[in-house]
Amino acid sequence: MTAQDGPTANASALGDAFSAHGRVFSNKELLNVGYVPNPSAIVARNDEIRRLATALNPAITGDNPSNAFLYGKTGTGKSLCARYATNRIAEAAADNDVSVGKAHIDCSQENTETRAVRATVRALNDPDETGITVPETGYGRSRYYSLLWEVLDDRFDVAFVVLDEIDCLDGADYLMQLSRATEAKKLRHCSVGIVGISNKIKYRDRLDERVKSSLQERELVFTPYDSDALREIIRSRLDAFDEGILTDEAVAECASLAAEEHGDARKAINLLRHTGELAASEGADTITVDHVHRAKNLAEQDRVGALLVGATAQQKATLLAVVSLALVEKTRTFKTSEVYSAYEDICAEAGLEVLSNRRVHDLLREWEFLEVLEIERTGGGRAQGSYLQHRLLEDPSVIRSVFDRSDRFAGIGFTAGNVTTTWSNI
Incomplete structure (x- = not known):
């Protein structure tokens, strides 16, 4: 080892990483994902807030609020507006001596009926006021429901249950229980308003007709x-x-x-x-x-x-097929048949088993869930029938640069539009 390769050289090379950088940030907290800005910083959502407030407004006088579902892509202000509107309604209700409770449930974490009802009652309960203790474990679903109805009637005239990422909730029984609690005599005087939040605009189509009839929700779509x-x-x-x-x-x-x-x-x-x-x-x-x-x-x-770190070789191959096509064809939307053909070429080059069309479709759906792809069914015109279109949402050159660091897929060739190419000549 030379002096240049020794500890002194290493310390010199790493020095910048461990030394104080010039001043750039004065309050970096403002850029954190979890930071909730002041209401005055809510931009371009006055109409959505007004419509949501109109749906929830009856709570101000202790009456039943309407249910509301907010749809839109991630980062369009749905959760922010839901928090703002429910807070303002609760403040206005307090001026009328109406007690309003609020529970904001993350359904990506509380994704089963039991977890959701447990999280809701824990969010709304105050042990000092009710004398009720709600344990994390040890109770069945029906017991958690009993506690929820008891807490709601003991503490509130109206309660808002905000279900963020509601599409992650397994089943719709919880929605039925909440929306029909008064009708089913589970609650004596407290009313419940549900605010569902989802980036899956077709989520409602998955619901049972009984649930839809019970909810009678108002829908608000948040555009990018x-x-x-x-x-x-x-x-x-x-x-x-x-x-x-x-x-x-x-x-x-x-x-x-x-x-x-x-x-x-x-x-x-x-x-x-x-x-x-x-x-x-x-x-x-x-x-x-x-x-x-x-x-x-x-x-x-x-x-x-x-x-990609947690992806299997087959998952990577399906994504690489779409990326390959995007780089060659200079577009980002392709039919399933085009993607599958490119996938077969990549498997041949990488020495992978070629999976069935159905299995590749399932793998592509997994990339859709991660919001790397967008998949929708479209009509092909007269006598052509309908088919799936796969649209790449990410920059293909960025994904390519990440694949370039992969031993298995670096330099892989593929065929697109009757032209065989490789990463090196893109």
């Missing part, structure tokens, strides 16, 4: 933010940075990129945070458009890399 709205959202977080370090051009570029790709406020703010971190690591005096572009690429590579 445009660049103007995203620019305002980003500007509402400017206090996260030292004064003068974030240029107007960088703000506009963050908003433009986010609006062009997804209209997701969370991702726009995430990009802003990654950009600031990159600028800080380089000791930059200002954050520029170049920082934005480089941070975007690095963040996307990290995110795609994290998805």
